[in-house]
Amino acid sequence: MVVDDHPMWREGVSRDLTTAGYDVVAATGEGRQAVRIAAAARPDVVVLDLQLPDVSGVEVINGLLREVPGVRILMLSASGEQQDVLDAMKAGATGYLLKSAGLQEFLDAVSRTTAGDTVFTPGLAGLVLGEFRRLAVAGGPSGPREAAPKLTERETEVLRLVAKGLSYRQIAERLVLSHRTVQNHVQNTLGKLQLHNRVELTRYVIEQGLDQS
Numbered sequence: 001m002v003v004d005d006h007p008m009w010r011e012g013v014s015r016d017l018t019t020a021g022y023d024v025v026a027a028t029g030e031g032r033q034a035v036r037i038a039a040a041a042r043p044d045v046v047v048l049d050l051q052l053p054d055v056s057g058v059e060v061i062n063g064l065l066r067e068v069p070g071v072r073i074l075m076l077s078a079s080g081e082q083q084d085v086l087d088a089m090k091a092g093a094t095g096y097l098l099k100s101a102g103l104q105e106f107l108d109a110v111s112r113t114t115a116g117d118t119v120f121t122p123g124l125a126g127l128v129l130g131e132f133r134r135l136a137v138a139g140g141p142s143g144p145r146e147a148a149p150k151l152t153e154r155e156t157e158v159l160r161l162v163a164k165g166l167s168y169r170q171i172a173e174r175l176v177l178s179h180r181t182v183q184n185h186v187q188n189t190l191g192k193l194q195l196h197n198r199v200e201l202t203r204y205v206i207e208q209g210l211d212q213s
Helices: 007-019 031-041 057-067 082-091 103-115 124-138 153-163 168-175 179-193 198-207
Strands: 045-048 072-077 095-098
Touching: 007 103, 031 045, 031 057, 045 057, 045 103, 057 072, 057 082, 072 082, 072 103, 082 095, 095 103, 153 168, 153 179, 153 198, 168 179, 179 198
Parallel strands: 045 072, 072 095
Antiparallel strands: none
């Protein structure tokens, strides 16, 4: 599903996705309408612009996750401002890509988002991880958890690499595992920790100090 208030951009993105073999179930330029359509269409991935005319992208993220739990949301925005990126990721976006990205970079981001990867335009991953570390040190509302579930040594190893912003493919190469095995480890860990996506996993790793081990 594509959500962007610029008709030419929306149509172009939809066309590129269709040409690449994706089924674009809907395309709209309004946030509230996007949430209503998503509730019926049940998209796997939403490509979402941050700036919409009726409601903010963050409100749309909240609505999408409420109506379609587990939907993956790839932000495609002209804004690379720190606060915009952090607000989107804290709300539950799966990744954040700038509109300056080339076609192949965009299609690769959609493919990785579909597979469950967290995708960022180069340079933005460090910004998000840095903010999560700052919040963890400050003891924010999502402070260290008590009685953390027991993870296997391999699951912990995979999580450390997730927190560094590595893709599933990079983690698989680093640990000499298959891409599918890495996905399974991440999904199993999400279930154990009752989390929803890699962004939440990253924050968990930092809060528990696992990235410093």
